[in-house]
Amino acid sequence: LAKTTQPISMDSYEGQEVNITCSHNNIATNDYITWYQQFPSQGPRFIIQGYKTKVTNEVASLFIPADRKSSTLSLPRVSLSDTAVYYCLVGDTGRRALTFGSGTRLQVQP
Amino acid sequence: EAGVTQFPSHSVIEKGQTVTLRCDPISGHDNLYWYRRVMGKEIKFLLHFVKESKQDESGMPNNRFLAERTGGTYSTLKVQPAELEDSGVYFCASSQPGFPYEQYFGPGTRLTVT
Numbered sequence: 635l636a637k638t639t640q641p642i643s644m645d646s647y648e649g650q651e652v653n654i655t656c657s658h659n660n661i662a663t664n665d666y667i668t669w670y671q672q673f674p675s676q677g678p679r680f681i682i683q684g685y686k687t688k689v690t691n692e693v694a695s696l697f698i699p700a701d702r703k704s705s706t707l708s709l710p711r712v713s714l715s716d717t718a719v720y721y722c723l724v725g726d727t728g729r730r731a732l733t734f735g736s737g738t739r740l741q742v743q744p
Numbered sequence: 745e746a747g748v749t750q751f752p753s754h755s756v757i758e759k760g761q762t763v764t765l766r767c768d769p770i771s772g773h774d775n776l777y778w779y780r781r782v783m784g785k786e787i788k789f790l791l792h793f794v795k796e797s798k799q800d801e802s803g804m805p806n807n808r809f810l811a812e813r814t815g816g817t818y819s820t821l822k823v824q825p826a827e828l829e830d831s832g833v834y835f836c837a838s839s840q841p842g843f844p845y846e847q848y849f850g851p852g853t854r855l856t857v858t
Contacts, residue, residue: 666845677748677835677849678787730775730839731800732847734787 638722643739652709654738656722659703667698667705670721672737678721682707709740717742746770748850750836756856762824765853769818769838775799776819777839777847778811782832793819826857 639657646652658667666685670678682689684696684705695708709716719737749768757763769776778790790809791801795816804811808827813819823830833854837847 668845675851677837677852678847679849680846683846730777730792730845730847731789731803732777732779732787732837733789734779736786 638724638735640720640722640735640738642736643741645741645743646712647743648713649711652712652716652740652742654707654709654720654722654740655704656707657704658722658724661702661724662726664726665724666726667696667702668723668725668732669694669696669707670723670732670734672719672721678734681720712740712742714742714744716740748836748838748848750834750850750853752853753851754854754856756858757826758858759828760825762822763826763855765821765823765834765836765855767819767821767836767838767850769836770848772840773838773848774816774841775839775847776813777837778819778821779803779835779837779849780832781835782829785832787835790821823855826855828857831855831857 668683669681671681672678682694682696686698689696697706719739721734721737723732751766755763774795776793779787781787789803792799793813796813810822833852835849835852837849839847
């Protein structure tokens with residue numbers, strides 16, 4: 635399984651755009667990149683998934699360069715409610731088990 | 745649509761006792777997973793069911809843990825006998841067959857072994 639590296643924590647203010655970058659240098663051809671969000675006392679929640687280039691949904695955008703060795707989760711105009719831990723996961727969807735790292739703790743301030 | 749539910753939300757037991765955790769997946773989701781986070785550690789995979797069959801149980805820590813999913817609906821995770829190091833939060837997740845490979849997590853069961 636590809637190992638991921640992401641910042642331990644980030645701070646932002648309401649209304650700003652937040653970009654969280656994840657490194658996954660040994661990503662395999664069959665691997666997808668998935669981001670989850672977790673609030674205290676809740677289970678992780680799927681945000682977005684991609685394989686290459688750019689993916690956008692109503693919550694976030696995911697940018698993946700051509701070499702796929704990194705990815706960036708972009709949260710537009712964050713609010714206080716976006717304060718959470720964000721996990722970058724890389725894995726072969728043939729094996730469904732998710733491998734969580736330490737995640738990035740995002741703190742949004744007013 | 746109801747999400748993944750877990751019962752109980754919190755359980756406190758003594759070392760050596762038995763505890764059974766229950767997970768009800770989203771209706772129609774063939775895939776069911778168990779994960780856990782022990783204190784200060786990362787969330788770790790335990791096992792994966794496809795319907796009633798164990799697809800991957802590589803994360804089960806030892807034979808004190810027994811997971812079942814009779815009939816391919818809800819699942820139970822029994823810990824017998826419980827040890828202090830089993831304390832943590834146990835998450836259940838489910839997903840539909842095929843793409844997208846999004847797993848829906850329940851709120852977790854916090855297990856405290858004293």
